[in-house]
Amino acid sequence: xxxxxxxxxxxxxxxxxxxxxxxxxxxxxxxxxxxxxxxxxxxxxxxxxxxxxxxxxxxxxxxxxxxxxxxxxxxxxxxxx
Amino acid sequence: xxxxxxxxxxxxxxxxxxxxxxxxxxxxxxxxxxxxxxxxxxxxxxxxxxxxxxxxxxxxxxxxxxxxxxxxxxxxxxxxxxxxxxxxxxxxxxxxxxxxxxxxxxxxxxxxxxxxxxxxxxxxxxxxxxxxxxxxxxxxxxxxxxxxxxxxxxxxxxxxxxxxxxxxxxxxxxxxxxxxxxxxxxxxxxxxxxxxxxxxxxxxxxxxxxxxxxxxxxxxxxxxxxxxxxxxxxxxxxxxxxxxxxxxxxxxxxxxxxxxxxxxxxxxxxxxxxxxxxxxxxxxxxxxxxxxxxxxxxxxxxxxxxxxxxxxxxxxxxxxxxxxxxxxxxxxxxxxxxxxxxxxxxxxxxxxxxxxxxxxxxxxxxxxxxxxxxxxxxxxxxxxxxxxxxxxxxxxxxxxxxxxxxxx
Numbered sequence: 001x002x003x004x005x006x007x008x009x010x011x012x013x014x015x016x017x018x019x020x021x022x023x024x025x026x027x028x029x030x031x032x033x034x035x036x037x038x039x040x041x042x043x044x045x046x047x048x049x050x051x052x053x054x055x056x057x058x059x060x061x062x063x064x065x066x067x068x069x070x071x072x073x074x075x076x077x078x079x080x081x
Numbered sequence: 082x083x084x085x086x087x088x089x090x091x092x093x094x095x096x097x098x099x100x101x102x103x104x105x106x107x108x109x110x111x112x113x114x115x116x117x118x119x120x121x122x123x124x125x126x127x128x129x130x131x132x133x134x135x136x137x138x139x140x141x142x143x144x145x146x147x148x149x150x151x152x153x154x155x156x157x158x159x160x161x162x163x164x165x166x167x168x169x170x171x172x173x174x175x176x177x178x179x180x181x182x183x184x185x186x187x188x189x190x191x192x193x194x195x196x197x198x199x200x201x202x203x204x205x206x207x208x209x210x211x212x213x214x215x216x217x218x219x220x221x222x223x224x225x226x227x228x229x230x231x232x233x234x235x236x237x238x239x240x241x242x243x244x245x246x247x248x249x250x251x252x253x254x255x256x257x258x259x260x261x262x263x264x265x266x267x268x269x270x271x272x273x274x275x276x277x278x279x280x281x282x283x284x285x286x287x288x289x290x291x292x293x294x295x296x297x298x299x300x301x302x303x304x305x306x307x308x309x310x311x312x313x314x315x316x317x318x319x320x321x322x323x324x325x326x327x328x329x330x331x332x333x334x335x336x337x338x339x340x341x342x343x344x345x346x347x348x349x350x351x352x353x354x355x356x357x358x359x360x361x362x363x364x365x366x367x368x369x370x371x372x373x374x375x376x377x378x379x380x381x382x383x384x385x386x387x388x389x390x391x392x393x394x395x396x397x398x399x400x401x402x403x404x405x406x407x408x409x410x411x412x413x414x415x416x417x418x419x420x421x422x423x424x425x426x427x428x429x430x431x432x433x434x435x436x437x438x439x440x441x442x443x444x445x446x447x448x449x450x451x452x453x454x455x456x457x458x459x460x461x462x463x464x465x466x467x468x469x470x471x472x473x474x475x476x477x478x479x480x481x482x483x484x485x486x487x488x489x
Contacts, residue, residue, distance in 0.1 A: 021144030045208035052204075 005078045008055065012073060015050045019043055029071030037070075057081040083255050085334040086323050086489065089167025089316030090428050091159040091265075095309045095415050098135025099162055103425075104432050107414055107440040108460050112293035114307050114416050121273055126280045129292040130271045131309035131416030148209050149222055150187030151269035155312035155421070156219035157226065160263055164227060167316040168328060170261060178231040178259035179224040180250040181314070182242035182266040184420030184476070187214030189272055219267045223314075231259040237420075239476030240382070242266050243313060244423025244484055248337035250317045260322040265314035265424035276308060282347065284384060296417075297444035298381035298388050298410030299452050306382040309416030313424030315431070332431040335469060335485035336366025342479030349387055349475065353394030359481035360398045360471065367485040369469050371402035374485075376439045376463060376470040378430040381410030382417050389451040391473060396453055407457045409433070410442040423474035427484055430472040434488045437463040 013027035022037050033039045039047070048059050051073070057080050059067075067073045092099065095113025096106035106113070113131040122128045137154035138146055146154055160181070164170075190213040198206050212218055217235035224233035232253065236245040243266025250264030279285045286305040288295035296307040323330055340362065342355035349356070364371070377395060381388050388410075396403050411429050418425055433439045439461040448456060469487045 019144075019147075021142070042208040042212070049205055049207075 005074050008074045008078045009070070011054055012051065012070065012077070015047055015054065019046050019050065027070055029069065029074060031070045032068055033070065051077060055081045084320035085251050085254055086318055086320045086330040087315050087332045087334065087431055088318045088323050088328040088330060089163040090331060090431065091161065091163030091166060091314040092312065092425055092428055093133055093135060093137065093155055093158045094311040094313070094418070094425055095131035095134055098140065098158070100166070100428060102134070104429070107411055107429060108438065110414065110441045110443045112296070112414055112443060113309065114292045114295055116289070116292050125273060125276050126287060127276045127285045128289045129286070129295055129307055130276070131307055132271055133311050148213065150190040150213040150218060152183055152187055152267045153213065153219040153222050155269050155310065156181050156223055156267035156314065159265065159267070159312035159314040160223045160226065163263060163314040163316050170326060170328065172261050174228040174230040176231055176260040177227060177229040178250065178253045178262040179220050179227065179229045179233040180236065180246040180253065180262055180264040181220035181223050182236045182246035182420050183216050183219060184237065184239045184242050184268055185270050185275065186216035187218055188270045188275065190214040192272060192274060223263060227263060229263065238480035238482070239478050240417065240419050240422055241474040241476035241480040241482045242420035242423065243425065244427060244472060244474035244482040245339070245480065247315060247317070247424060247427055247484060248339060248482055251334050251337050254317060254319050260319050262317045263314060264317055265312065266421040267312035268419040268421040269310040270419070271308055271310050279308065286383065294444050296383045296413045298379070298383045298413050298442055299392070299449055299456050300445045301447045301449050303383045303385060303388065305384055306412065307416040309418045311418050311425060312421050313428050315424065315427060330489040331435050332489055333487045335369060335487045336363050338362030338364070338366060338483040340481045342481065344479055346479070347477045349390040351390070353390050353397065355479060355481040356391055356394035356473065356475060357397050359483040360394070360473065363471065363483035363485045367469065367487070369485060371399050372405065373469040374399070374402070374406055374471055375468050376430070376433050377406055377408045378426045378433070378470070378472045379408050379410050380473045380475045382412055387475070389449060391475070392452040392454050403454060406455065407439045407461045408454045409440050409457055411440055413443040413445070423472065423482060426474070427472050427486070430470045430486050433463065434468055434470050434486060439463060
């Protein structure tokens with residue numbers, strides 16, 4: 001069952017805030033994790049782990065490199081959860 | 082030879098979240114030891130410890146703190162205080178070094194991560210586990226914070242680590258590698274495993290019913306050390322660099338002496354050979370006469386064997402001149418901060434010289450007859466004029482480090 005994209009964005013914003021300290025309202029679909037939100041590779045791994053737990057989705061390592069923007073992650077999670 | 086001065090001090094200890102609070106408590110003769118009433122301690126043979134007076138989580142930014150083990154957090158708190166105390170010096174990063182030691186490193190993270198691995202599987206192991214648990218994590222974070230590019234180092238020598246880091250910092254400046262080195266030690270491992278393991282070694286006090294009386298160096302009733310946590314950091318600087326920027330100098334580092342027992346992994350050499358040679362090397366490096374030394378902050382952990390072995394080594398080194406030295410065992414108040422001990426005690430030694438006041442040794446009711454030294458039990462005024470003091474630190478593994486400090 002596909003998850004609601006708005007709910008995913010809200011949940012993802014909470015995770016990014018918790019892990020990286022980025023303000024939740026800055027976690028919007030067009031933002032790049034690395035270039036706009038200044039999230040390093042280790043924090044990205046932690047965010048992926050937290051998303052897997054929160055949304056019950058599996059995000060294989062070969063998919064993570066495709067999740068460049070917040071929107072990429074929302075789409076992947078809402079499609080695969 | 083390059084003269085080295087101390088221009089900044091920082092600490093977070095069982096007695097206070099900064100240097101001023103810690104120093105006031107030392108002079109007051111307060112104990113930082115308390116009962117461990119937490120549920121996890123209920124079945125342990127040792128149920129006392131000296132936790133940090135201020136939780137670093139209450140001081141640091143939440144996100145930066147979650148990427149550091151507690152021992153790294155302690156170091157960051159102390160390093161920031163020391164750097165600010167030194168006046169946040171303008172220095173070329175290529176001439177700024179860091180030497181921050183730990184005895185044990187990020188044990189809390191190691192244990193918690195192992196639980197995660199077993200309970201949730203390998204894919205839930207944090208990517209920050211290694212950078213948090215590695216013993217050089219604290220030094221690395223402090224180096225990044227300050228932009229220290231001359232070298233970032235982590236000597237590991239158990240309970241001598243903090244002093245060894247300061248000695249290493251002195252070497253860095255003397256070797257021309259840096260103008261300033263931020264040096265010290267940090268430790269945070271008040272968790273069941275080390276309490277149980279040190280207890281198995283019969284190294285710890287079992288005075289669970291009287292926490293504040295448990296750490297009692299030189300007293301006949303002493304029965305082991307009390308585990309503490311915290312960090313101590315000093316800013317070491319070439320005298321020339323400090324003078325050029327008009328920095329306040331709190332003390333000079335006369336010299337450092339290292340040695341190793343090469344005897345037993347945990348027992349001190351029965352005739353104190355290693356301790357004796359470390360003190361002699363330090364005095365020689367400082368070019369001092371025995372009579373110049375007026376104060377010693379002893380390693381004095383409150384173990385039956387160690388306190389006497391060190392006291393006798395001091396008597397061998399100084400002979401009759403030891404009569405003129407007041408000796409303090411500040412672990413009676415702080416507990417034993419392991420890899421941070423040497424650094425916190427170096428700070429106490431510096432302040433004793435700067436304030437001309439030696440801190441007391443508490444809980445000393447009946448002096449062990451094997452100790453032929455003037456152990457101060459109340460704050461003792463030190464004389465005017467140029468003074469020197471010694472700080473001893475010894476560690477499992479047979480490491481011995483002695484630092485000579487002199488008045489500014």
